[in-house]
Amino acid sequence: MESLLLRNGLVIDTEPEPVAHPGWDVLVEDGRIAAVGPNLSAPAGATVIDATDRIVLPGFVDTHRHVWQAVLRSIAVDVDLPEYFQLVRQELGPRFRPEDVRIANLLGALECLDSGVTTVQDFAYARADRVRSDGFVPGFDLDYAAAALDGLRSVGIRAVFAYLLTPEHQGEVRQAHELFRPGEGLLTMAAASLGPSNQKPDAVIADWRLADELGLPIVTHVAAGPVNERPIELLRDHGLLRPNTVYVHGNSLADDELSMVADSGGxxxxxxxxxxxxxxxxxxxxxxxxxxxxxxxxxxxxxxxGGDFFSVVRAGLLTGYLSPGPHLSPADLLRMATLDGARTLGLEDQVGSLRVGKQADLMLLRADDVNLAGAHDPIGAVVSSAHPGNVDTVLVAGRIVKQHGRLLHHDLAAVRAQARSASEFITAKSVG
Structure with a gap:
């Protein structure tokens, strides 16, 4: 891969804390960050991109997204959580065909790149909930997993693909593990468990054992109930608290359970x-x-x-003022969206900051756009004011995937048409 020099940008690094450096350069070689600083020399044959009036910073890390729902955009805006489960999980999820999952993941991954998200954790369970006369049967068909991975792979985003574990589908999990190509780099697998809030201990133990057997990190939703009111305590009592575990949501957990997670390295x-x-x-x-x-x-x-990550960062900043505990600064939120997100997914040695040797997952924002021009605090401006329309350029592992404000490598009209067709098929019997 050729060398690439980003020249004279306002460079924001996030390690150990976010700091802005006006007039700095970033050198990329073989897909990795080779040097960061002022007045870097361009290697022979390097492509030089003028980053004047650009903010250069690490790509965002989205630590939890159900990417397959991109073709169901805005279908459940004015509902509560039980209604969301009824419509999306019970009614529409089982209607997805593999080809619908593929185009949904392709569209969803492009949406990520468009707003500067270079790494996404895809909690994948399209058609996981199958309705039978005796109730729900969780599972995740292998052909759906292959289609979902194909959608991600075709976009070239960095993704942690969380495959749903269930006791009766352990063979499929092992087969799914084989879908990941040796040395693929951008795509890795995690184990998505229904977890200790939603399962009895024997099922939880089986999930954790399978994840350990396959060497996979675990991603699981947690809350106080419905099956176990003290899910983190349950894990502790069964010796299952550990690092490389990502707990999603958890708003109703007790403070001492949060401390248990901290002590475990989760x-x-x-x-x-x-x-x-x-x-x-x-x-x-x-x-x-x-x-x-x-x-x-x-x-x-x-x-x-909305699926743009800037709105999520702002939601974190604003709702933080309604939360007990310390109030976080814009710099805290930017680090949470980058380096801390990478740490959450176990990727801190690869992405999340501009440390030399890391993967060149970067974005450039147009600092001279009207909503960012004249900003006194560039970190504050990124967190409080930026939006996907400001994203000029995005790189994943040194490969340019968005440039001059436009996504590359895909016929976007064709993607939109396929996504619209999938959406119409899935919703034809229920929405109108």
Whole structure:
């Protein structure tokens, strides 16, 4: 891969804390950050991009998104959580065909890149909930997993694909593990468990054992109930608290359970916009900071909120003022959206900051756009004022995927048409 020099940008690094450096350069070689600083020399043959009037910073890390719901955008904006489950999980999810999942993940991944998200954790369970006469049967068909991965792979986004574990589908989980190509780099697998809030201990233990057997991190939604009111305590009592576990939401958990997660080295993915809209409980962001828990941000579901990550960062900042515990600054939120998000997913050695040697997952914002021009505090401006329309350029592993404000490598009209067709098929019998 050729060398690339971003020249004379307003460079914001996030490690150890967000700091802005006017007039700095970023050198990319072989897909990695080779140097950061002022007046860098361009290697022979390097492509030089003028970053004057550009803010250069690490790509966002979305630690929790159900990417397959991109073709159900805005279908559940004015509903509560039980209504969301009824419509999206029970009624529409089982109607997805593999080809619908593929185009949904392709569209959803492009949406991520468009707003500067270079890494996404995809909690994948399209058609996971199958309705039978005797109730729900969770599971995730292998052909759906292959289609979802194909959608992500074709976009070239960095993704942690969380495959749903269930006791009766352990063979499929092992087969899904084989869908990941050796040395693929951008795509890795995690185990998505129904978890200790929703399962009895034997099922939880089986999930954790399978994840350990396959060497996978675990991602699980947590709350006080419905099956177990003290889910983190249950994990502790069964010796299952550990690092490389991501707990999603958790708004109703007790403070001592948050401390248990902190002590175990686990992390939280919070989705402040969705949690506020669907009534998960009071904001968790300040309580997590007080407990010392590594925390990342996520969009969650575009059925209910916007999919751009800037709005999520702002939701975190604003709802934090309604939360017990310390109030977070704009710099705290920017780090949460980048380096802390990478730490949440176990990718802190690869992405999340501009440390030399890390993957060149970067975005450039147009600092001279009218909504950013004249900003006194560039970090504050990114958090409080920026939007996807300001995203000029995005790189993933040094590959340019958005340039001059336009996504590259895809016929976007064709993608939109396929997504519209999938949406019409899925909703034909229920929405009108």
């Amino acid at each position: 992390a939280f993915a919070i989705t402040p916009a969705v949690e506020a809209r669907l009534g998960h409980g009071g904001p968790l962001i300040g309580r997590l900071r007080e407990a010392g828990v590594t925390t990342g941000l996520g969009v969650d579901v575009v059925t209910t909120v």
